[in-house]
Amino acid sequence: MTRYCMTLDLKDDPKLVDEYVRWHREVWDEVKDSLLQSGVSGLEIYLLGNRLCMIMETDDSFSFERKAEMDAANVRVQEWEELMWRYQQALPGAKPGEKWMLMENIFSLAG
Template identity: 45%
Template sequence: MKRYCLTCDLKDNKELIKKYKIHHEKNNVWPDVIESIKNPGILNMQIFLIHTRLFMIIDAEDCFSMKKKEQMDAENIKVQEWEDLMKTFQQIPDFSKNGEKWVLMDKIFDLDEYK
């Protein structure tokens, strides 16, 4: 299994953040989007929020490819509609190198290495 951790920022607007959270409540994420998450081999995905900072954890099969997932999403009209909607809430983090909203984080500590 592979694990990916990513971060993204929301616009600093309480009403927008409230709406963003509602869009991510159970049964509010569009079925096509859920399917697009599961299809390329993502086993679990969680998103956490503090103030305007989002933190996403992805657990995926060993064969999972982030590049392939991005390609599949780019070809999926419903996923693109969802992404366009999410752009109203999200902003590109200042430290983004390539203008991506979700920035892959580097792992700097792993307790398992101390066993």
């Protein structure tokens, strides 16, 4: 199992943040299925203000490249991503079109 931590900001508008949270209480089945099929075994998103932190656990079959290819070929996932981009904003330093940015693990109590 590999664990990734990623971050992204939402637009700084309480109404939009609330809507984003509501959407994530009922994530579309096709989006959840796509995550599982790509090798994601666990995923949690945390919120503080308008900053998101995503913890993603994956099995050995997962790669970001494979996930991107699967997402590009899945119309329903593309619809979800387009909808979510209404609420999200790129972090400073993000490449054009880049959403979630991988965070560097700088400490682990486990060693």
